[in-house]
Structure formats: structure tokens, C-alpha cells
Amino acid sequence: MSGHVFGPVFSRRLGLSLGVNNIPYKVCTYSCIYCQLGRTLRLSIERRPYSDPDALAEEVVKVLEEVSRVDYVTLVPDGEPTLDTRVGELIDVIKDVSGERVAVLTNGSLLWVEEVRKALANADLVSVKVDADHEALWRRVDRPHKALSFSKVVEGLVEFSRAYSGVLITETMLVDRVNDSVEDAEAVADMLTRLSPAVSYVAVPTRPPAEGWAKAPPAERVRAFMDVLEERGLRVVPLVRGEERPPKCGADLVKCVLETIRVHPLPMEHIELMARGRGLDINDVLEVVLGSPGVYVVEYEGRKFLVWRPAG
Numbered sequence: 001m002s003g004h005v006f007g008p009v010f011s012r013r014l015g016l017s018l019g020v021n022n023i024p025y026k027v028c029t030y031s032c033i034y035c036q037l038g039r040t041l042r043l044s045i046e047r048r049p050y051s052d053p054d055a056l057a058e059e060v061v062k063v064l065e066e067v068s069r070v071d072y073v074t075l076v077p078d079g080e081p082t083l084d085t086r087v088g089e090l091i092d093v094i095k096d097v098s099g100e101r102v103a104v105l106t107n108g109s110l111l112w113v114e115e116v117r118k119a120l121a122n123a124d125l126v127s128v129k130v131d132a133d134h135e136a137l138w139r140r141v142d143r144p145h146k147a148l149s150f151s152k153v154v155e156g157l158v159e160f161s162r163a164y165s166g167v168l169i170t171e172t173m174l175v176d177r178v179n180d181s182v183e184d185a186e187a188v189a190d191m192l193t194r195l196s197p198a199v200s201y202v203a204v205p206t207r208p209p210a211e212g213w214a215k216a217p218p219a220e221r222v223r224a225f226m227d228v229l230e231e232r233g234l235r236v237v238p239l240v241r242g243e244e245r246p247p248k249c250g251a252d253l254v255k256c257v258l259e260t261i262r263v264h265p266l267p268m269e270h271i272e273l274m275a276r277g278r279g280l281d282i283n284d285v286l287e288v289v290l291g292s293p294g295v296y297v298v299e300y301e302g303r304k305f306l307v308w309r310p311a312g
């Protein structure tokens, strides 16, 4: 069985979020060019019982005993959460035993499957991905499993949005000269208006991506893209560089850094800030962290990040 609980971390979309990972590292239906976890190791659409809901809920309760409050307990795994056939049960049991709201960050690629739509129905918030408006661009940006079809995925998103009574939000990741034109914005706006999301987040890669050439578009292109969405009546919020906050680490900084980079790369300036706040020398912290298997320093867009990649 896979799974662990991490954080809480500050999420730009959700506030203080306690993360639950219910999928093995990089098992996903997509292999997005911008994925901050690196390339997908197992591209799959086969759903399996990956998690143990009772064990994960118990872990959630244990962490919540030490943390005064969180905004959400969030399924934000190292892959696609709906590949877990126990995802619905996991949501229900976490809600039951913790009394907290549960959010799910999914790419939405399996919502055409009725059991997946049912499984997410009790989540308080669901975030789905809308990066492209047509099959060729979707294949280029999200690099889906070959058995998936764009029309089917869109059908699933629309069907889910019609029946879902929680908060539905969308995320669109813009990559420079790939999906960031005004024409792309017009077509994405068409799709988004069909989903009526509470908020449409427009993001750019801010951490080292799977493909080093996947860069953030210039600010004026992002603005122009958002303008198109706003003109169509969508509530748009940007997720851009400079808004990330360091994780909310406890006394054991090394442990917290190692846990965080399992989920996403961490900018060096955040580690420096946290070390300084604890009266520690960053070099001592880095010596221990970089001695752990799979930890590297990567430079992206003029910033240094600590990343973790599995061996092999």
C-alpha cells in the first residue's frame, strides 16, 4: 500500500493545506512537460487499490493533534489521485475522522469514468487541469496515456462540473510559446465557461520542470491570456513567481526539507530563510540534506532549487 501525509504547507490556492499522498511516485495518466516531479515513471490509466484509507486517516488525525488548524486536507499525490480505486473511501474516512474539509487536486483525465465522478462527489473542493483546447496541443503539453482521448476527457470534465456540488476550480499552466497565445486563451475560455469554475487559476512554471525548455511566458503574455478569460466573465487568479511561501516547518528543519522536496522542488532562498529563523547555518543544513540519496541542486530561471528524484 502507498501513501503518506505531509506538511502542512502553504498552498497558493488552498491556504494552509495538510497533504495526503495516495499514489506511488510518478504513476500518472499524464507526463506534463512542466511537471515539477520530473517525467512520469509509469504512464497508466489502470486504476488500482493504491492506498489504505484507515491508515492515512489515522496519520492525518495524528498530525492535526499538533497543528492548531488547516484550511484543507488535500489529496495532492506524486501522481494522479484518481488512479487509486480507494480514493472515494479515502475522502470519506478523512472527513469522518478529522472533521476537516477535503480538497483533491486532479488532472481530471479520468472523470469520464462514472466511479471516479462518484468518488470525488463528497470532496469539498476539486481542482482540475485545463491546459489545452484541442487534442494536438493537449498531447504536446500534458503528454497523456495513448488510450485517453481529448473529447472523452472534456466530456468527463463537463459531466462532473454539472453534477458536483462542492467548489470546482481549474488550473491552466502556461508554457512559453506552447499554449500561451491569445488564440489559445479564446479556446481555453470556451472550455472553462462550460465548466463554470469558482476560480480559474492561471499558472506558469516556477520550479524546475520535467523538460528544462518548458519556461514561463513573459508577464505581458500571461496578462493578455488572463484578460481574455476575464472578458468572458471568468474569475481569474494568477499563480506566478514570487508568491510562493516557505513550508511551515517544525523544529526538525532537515526532516521537513526532505519531506517537502519529495513533493516539489524547494528554492534555496526559502531554506536559507528557515535556517536563519532557527539560528542555523545553511551550510550545515545543506550538508545533511545533500547527503541523502536522490537530493540534487538544480538551477532554473536563475534560481537554485533543491530537488529529489528517485534512484534509477
Ligand code: SF4
Binding pocket: 028, 029, 030, 031, 032, 034, 035, 036, 037, 040, 078, 079, 080, 107
Ligand atoms: S503535473 Fe500532475 S498531471 Fe502532470 S504529470 Fe505531473 S503529476 Fe501528472
